[in-house]
Amino acid sequence: MAITTCIFDAYGTLFDVGAAARQAAAEDGFEALAEIWPKLAADWRDKQLQYTWLRAVTGTHTDFWQVTGDGLDWALDASGLDDPAMRERLMQLYWELSPYPEVPEVLGALKDKKKATGILSNGTPEMLSAAVKYAGIARLLDHVLSVESVGVFKPAKAVYDMVGRTFDVPTDEVMFVSANGWDAAAAADYGFTTVWVNRTDAPMDRLPGTPSHILTDLAALPDLVADA
Structure with missing residues (x-):
């Protein structure tokens, strides 16, 4: 799908x-x-x-x-x-916190492709609101989800459950993107197509799930989504 x-x-x-x-x-x-x-x-x-x-x-x-x-x-x-x-x-x-340089362009390209976009983060709603505003990317995001809604941090399953509930989308239509190898692995084990943004050339975490794709930054993501 x-x-x-x-x-x-x-x-x-x-x-x-x-x-x-x-x-x-x-x-x-x-x-x-x-x-x-x-x-x-x-x-x-x-x-x-x-x-x-x-x-x-x-x-x-x-x-x-x-x-x-x-x-x-x-x-x-x-x-x-x-x-x-x-x-x-x-x-x-x-x-x-500064956004990575490619972030606004990547999010904009995803919106041009009519993809729904969002954040799923350990951050509090207040922290995330401030970060999104400072980065100037609010208009490029459909939802900003905080674990405070479920009262437990990643990689608890209840956190990933928030995506389907909020976006009303099946798991196999979701691409989850994280620079944390453990997060990408956990999301893969949950059932998402996952992208690990390995900015530091770190080794793969030894966990049940395996990221579907590995990138060094976000720049190639829109093309990757189009091909998925």
Whole structure:
């Protein structure tokens, strides 16, 4: 069956999660970040994700803003940084993450092909609204879905269930796109056609599902959808 609906993960897929640390490192007063911001950004992201999985497994859900702050606190501690002003600035910048350069054009091309588009993310509704507005892509998305509607983080099945319920579309008409290998694998195991945007040339996760396609960025996605 043809793909009618393209669903995107948000952070790391549409929005650059390294942008906050990179921008802060270039600002006056945060010179301590100049040499270490890539490590800080990587630690921050790793812990942010780890905390979502642990909270899902233990049934201790909180929202993504909380785990984002918790992950940053761990990353700052790991780098020996104790600067409340730096922490506040980094968290503030998370509301203004840059989209990857190809994002607006890709979404526009999908809309030109009459495809339904949306986001399915761990982010809170407020975080996602801010990110979409900052990126200027609201008009290119039909729905922005947050896990807060079901109270558990990815890769819980209840999260992927939201797509069919919201878009009223069968699973085999959905192409799910994520820069997280584990997310693409879980969505594949769920039944979606999946695209792993492997921006960092990472190895394949050893999980039950296997992504249908692997790209290095989103640029080729509209042609891929047309051929699916």
